[in-house]
Amino acid sequence: MNILLIAIYIVFAAAALLTLWRIVIGPSILDRAVASDVLLTEVMCVLGAEMAINQHTRSLPVLLIIAAVGVFGSISIARFVARRDNPDR
Numbered sequence: 001m002n003i004l005l006i007a008i009y010i011v012f013a014a015a016a017l018l019t020l021w022r023i024v025i026g027p028s029i030l031d032r033a034v035a036s037d038v039l040l041t042e043v044m045c046v047l048g049a050e051m052a053i054n055q056h057t058r059s060l061p062v063l064l065i066i067a068a069v070g071v072f073g074s075i076s077i078a079r080f081v082a083r084r085d086n087p088d089r
Helices: 002-025 029-054 060-085
Strands: none
Touching: 002 029, 029 060
16 A cells, blocks of 8 residues: 555656646746646645545545635636736726
8 A cells, every 4th residue: 555655646746846847937827827727636636545545534625625726716817818818808
């Protein structure tokens, strides 16, 4: 079981590092927004994997809060980009 946990954390850590790289060098705001959504999803997956491996649900409220933050962040970025692209509004 420990080998599985280590493998999961290594894969998610590599994905998180690549996502952070995209956030830092992303040429546009939309690239950074998508990368931040991916990073939030990775955090949710790590928490979900940890809950499944340790057979508990104590982190479920944290997952719900992260999901809400991700949705509201995506909506606000989409509205910001839409206003910037269409100045007549």
